[in-house]
Amino acid sequence: MRGGWSKTFAAIGAVGLLAVSACGNSNDSGSGDSSSASKDVTVFTWWADGGEKAGLDGLVSVFGTDCKDYKFVNSAVAGGAGSNAKQVLANDLAAGNPPSTFQAHAGAELGDYIKNGQVDDVSSLYTEFGLDKAFPQNLIDNLTVDGKIYSIPANVHRANVVWTNPAVLKKAGIDANTAPASVDAWIADLEKLKAAGVKAPLATSKGFAQEMVMEAVLLAELGPEKFTGLWKGETDFNGADVTAALEKYKKLLSFTNADREAIDWPDALQYVNKGQAGYTLMGDWVAAQQLSDKVPDSAYTYWPAPGTAGNFQYLADSFTLPTNGKDPDGAKCWLKVVGSAEGQKAFNTKKGSIPARSDAVPADYPKYQQAAMADWKKDKIVPSCAHGAACTLGQNDSILSAIGQFSSGQNVQTFQQALAAAAKPN
Known part of the structure; x- marks a missing residue:
């Protein structure tokens, strides 16, 4: 990839920003039908503004359509690469107050949560949602710890x-x-x-x-x-x-x-x-x-x-199923959206990343992501x-x-x- 990449971003389109508290929770139901929502799904991320928040909004829009029985509750904490959010999350997990689901980088970072018994195995969801076929095997191998998988990636950066x-x-x-x-x-x-x-x-x-x-x-x-x-x-x-x-x-x-x-x-x-x-x-x-x-x-x-x-x-943003988390059924619906073709398209076209799914159609994505998808397939992958x-x-x-x-x-x-x-x- 060369400097000419910068000519390709115009296709992504402008993204809107929504105000989010950097210090606590907000009740942001996205574009879903809040009148039919009956249960809160608290989603903890560090995507509080800019293109990151725009990508989250894309996921929320699909969640509002596909998971009408649930209400998205935004629990975003601002801070570069999640440094602030991870500290808040650590305190919540230690206090036995996990969210419905939380963002984590896929890979070795999950090791501490796994060792501490704070996340559940979601391997069965890969089969249920068809992710064992949709995600490339090399990515699944990177996500697997002692034969189990503990998160569902939304993207690759x-x-x-x-x-x-x-x-x-x-x-x-x-x-x-x-x-x-x-x-x-x-x-x-x-x-x-x-x-x-x-x-x-x-x-x-x-x-x-x-x-x-x-x-x-x-x-x-x-x-x-x-x-x-x-x-x-x-x-x-x-x-x-x-x-x-x-x-x-x-x-x-x-x-x-x-x-x-x-x-x-x-x-x-x-x-x-x-x-x-x-x-x-x-x-x-x-x-x-x-x-x-x-x-x-x-x-x-x-x-x-x-x-x-x-x-x-590479790095990949992923979502987990916390042990004893709030409303696990709603969290599973969120995870299904995160791994879905529609969810990944809505998310990645706004965040600048590429889909984790190997069945994504490059033509559906802006030119930058098309180039990145091609490089992901041909380049040496380094964590x-x-x-x-x-x-x-x-x-x-x-x-x-x-x-x-x-x-x-x-x-x-x-x-x-x-x-x-x-x-x-x-």
Whole structure:
């Protein structure tokens, strides 16, 4: 995928925003017939605004039609990649007050919930809903833990994407449509931008955004097999090759905005949109955010993070059936919608992601998703630690702590040791 991708977003269409409290529940029944709703289905997510909320609204619309006996209750908590929401959810689960269903990243992130007995096995629902045939086997394999499946994915996202401002890059004579071939080549371009007067050429933000940059560098420098091995204990995190990669990550941080620890990813994106930065590295949910913000498709380009072309670093948003959750029958109806062709189409066309179903018709989706669907089939599939596909919540919390300390301390040796300790399988 090259910079020309940005010409394809117009087909997705503008999305509407609905106000949602960032701190608690709201009674948002979507487009369903509230007069026939008799039971509340509390859906816990971190999709509180922008393209994410628009995608949720798409699911709610289908739920309102297909599950008329139930009322959707929005329990969204705002916060980048769900960091705030996960803490609220942990408190609710510990207090024995689970929602009807909650959003979680598919993959290793679910391991903590499974170990704590907080989610039920939904394998039988795969058969009942026909998902065992609709989802690709490689995805089902990634979702299976000891022969059981604990969530139903709504989508697949790509994490390793860089978004650019062509006008800013032009100041330094850089072609915004072509990705640098390597991390070193990207650093050289960042040097050019800084020399051209761009104070912070690479915009980033706190927490998981920096983790995504680090992951992209590790993937580029180590390759997909050794990168994936980092999270499985198969690649030595204390190795010299990892040290060299982390030194390059440190160099990239030197080109970023000084307020990176004080902002979230949409703010970093705005630095690019406003011409204050040339690049930001963020997942392809940016596509929907740009549409929500009415940014012209001609104002930005995008491509795989330098050195990672041919690798699709994935994550998947999924929904669970909590143990002793509220109204499990209503939750199952929600899960059926999440996995359905109609539900996934309504969701993904607005969120910028691609359907998890392999029977989806590409022509039904905007051009960006068509390209992403094609890459998902042909590229090497690599999991994201930052978004739960490769790491448990416990592992990732420790990694985020190390990243926060490194953001200010900049000691590669200490950072590498902390990452090695954090990544140990638990």
